[in-house]
Amino acid sequence: MAYAEKRGKSWRVRYQLPNGKYDSESGFETKQDALDYGRAQETDVQRKVFINPSDGRKSFGSWVEDWAKVMDVGETSRQTYSSRLNAVILPKWKDTPIGDITSMGYKAWQAQLKGQFKKNYVDAIEGLMRMLLDDAVEERLIPSNPMPSGSKRRRGRHVAATTEDTYVWPTPRQAHAVADNARALRGFQWYVMILTAAYTGLRMGEVAGLRREHLQLLALEYGRSLRVQWQGQWLTEPAKHTVNKGESLESIAALRHADPARAADIADANGLAAGERLRAGRKLALGKGFTLIPPKYSSYRTLILPPFLGELLSELLAQEGGHEYLVFPSQRGKPLRVDDQFYGRFWHPIVEGQDAEPVRRGRKAQLALPAVQGVADMVPHGLRHGHKVWLDEQGHPRVAVEERMGHRLKGVEGTYSHTSPEMELGIAKGLQRAWEESLAEETGEVADWQGRRSS
Template sequence: MAYAEKRGKSWRVRYQLPDGRYDSESGFDTKQDALDYGRAQETDVQRKVFVNPKDGRQTLGTWADEWVKVMDVAETTDRTYLSRLNAVILPHWENIALGDITAMSYKAWRAKLAEQFSKNYVEGIEGVMRMLLDDAVEERLIPFNPMPSKTRRRRGRHVAVDNEDTYVWPTPRQALLIAENARALRGDQWYVMLLTMAYTGLRMGEIAGLRRDQLRLLGLEHGRYLRVQWQGQWLSAHAKHEVEKGQTCESIAELRLADPKRAGEIAKLNDVEVGGKLRVGRKLLLPKGFTLVPPKYSSYRTLILPPFLADLLSEQLAAKAHDVLVFPSQRGRPLRVDDQFYGRFWHPALQGRDAEPSRRGRPEQKALPAVKGVEEMVPHGTRHGHKVWLDGQGHPRVAVEERMGHKLKGVEGTYSHTSPEMELAIAQGLQKLWEASLAPGEEEVGAEWAQRRSG
């Protein structure tokens, strides 16, 4: 039971904790104030909602160190969370006590973030921060999450919502023109890669991680398909691999690193022999760098290919640009989407380039036309375009979402199913879009005619 003690000019209260020990709080002006506080804490103990005020003195940095140790997420998600923590959250909050984080201090910080970063990046940072504080509440370090609720209405000036869709995605004709520019820049593989992105809706990581053994191209017409099994990522931390029956360092290197020659790196990292027997179920660390990991949200799926794309992919496999991957880099290594990728390939494919003469051993560069209307598109825009094309053809929502690697929620997700006929209709519809894209539009015909007259 709580009791109060006189300490100089103020009062101190002692109250019982859930484990039977006593804690205290000082600085009360009157005995009654001290007793009221102590009895309130003991009431919370009895109701099993007690949060020790002193636990809130733990800093966010200390709590974050504990939090990351118990995260159970995919390698790519783990990397994303750590990046946002180290780059943005901890520099501001690391030495602040959890109990000192208020809604107002959080809002002030968020306002600064909005000035520095894009909306999507800020929302990603908020997501990590919310999980961090929600888990602190669950561990009873703080009584509630001080971050304002997303649904709670706040005071302040009304901000109009901009409903205009500004995301850039291509039409089938624009996708073809981008692919033609890609071929002029780097060759046939890149032409096929751009069309594969547009006509399958694969994410960029899934394109980079597309293995040769994921393609089934023997058959006619609509009997050929592609399996989404992996995505390729460049990791700055070690991924893990659970050994299955019969696997060796070499087979794991081929499966997860797309390079059996890296078996020695796996053996050295885990202190095993390259040709030694591996215990089933053992978790091995994989070297940093390019790694094949499960697709986002574990969105494994099989896609029937339109005939034209199956033919192009067959030619790509015959060229054998890489022993494992379908779309390697120019140097025959795993594809990396970095500044060089954007500066030397992606932006010129969309925005065009001027002609340049040969100099200092560099070959002549022919001029490329810009693809009007998509100059600012990012690679993910081809995935958006794929969804728009399928919606425009009126395919069932369940079949479209399954092809995109999404899961429908609620009753629709429970009772809707994709039939083979739906999948076949999608492949046939994509073939029609391709055939229509081969005919130039009126604007392009007019521009070509004007160019010929001026020439």
């Protein structure tokens, strides 16, 4: 039961916590004020809504450390969260008691973010911050989330919602033009890579992680397929691997790193000797760097390929000097890394064009490339957006389109709608027509891929 004590010129109250121990609060002018406060806390304890005020004095940085230990997310999500925390959130809030984060303080920080970063990145930062504070509410560290709710009415100037779609995606003809620039800049593999991304809708990580054994190209016409089994990512924290029966360090390195020589990295990360026999079911930490991990949302899927793409991929795999495991390695024959160098030396030139430059000290000659009209500022993910638009324009069933994109429908439609082989075949035929029509636009003639016109 709460009781008050005289402490110098003020009063202190001691009140009972849910665990039976006592906490205290000082600085009350009168005994009655102290008792009122203590009794209110004990009432909250009885109603099971008590939040210990001392918990709110825990620093935000300490809360993030606790949160990270129990957060069960995939390797890429963990890496993304860590990057955003270290780059933006923790420099501002690390030493702030979590109970001292106020709505007004947050709004001032939000205004600074909007002045520094693009909207999508600010939205991502806010989403992570909201999740952290929501979880702090769940743990009863704070009574409520101080971040303003998007659905709440707020004072201030009205800001009209943006209704214009500004995302840049290509038509089939524009995608072909980008692929032509890629071939001129780096060769046949890069031409095929752009067309594969455009005509399958693969995410760039799935393109980088496409293994040669996941292409089925021996059948004719519409029997060729591509299996999405992995995505390739450069990780700053080791991923995990559960050992299967008969696996060795070398076979795991070949499977997950696309490089058997990295067996030494796995051995070092787990304190194992080279060639040590592995027990099935054991969990191993993999090496950092390029790693094949499950596709986003575990969106494993098999895609029927339009004939033209199947033939291009067959021709690519038949070439000498390719990577032993990966379909689309980097220019140096290593796993593909979509980073600043990829954008600066490859992507921007094939989309926005470049002027010819002679050989200069420390730099190779630069080939002139024409800009592809209508797709300025398009990012690689724009090819995936374009793929979805093409399928929608062709009127394919939504369930088949979403499944091809690696998404799952929710609700009744997701439960009772199913993709039939005829739907998948219809998509492949529609994509073949789109390809042929893009050639017709280029040549001004009725295109026919190697004399065959698919209906």
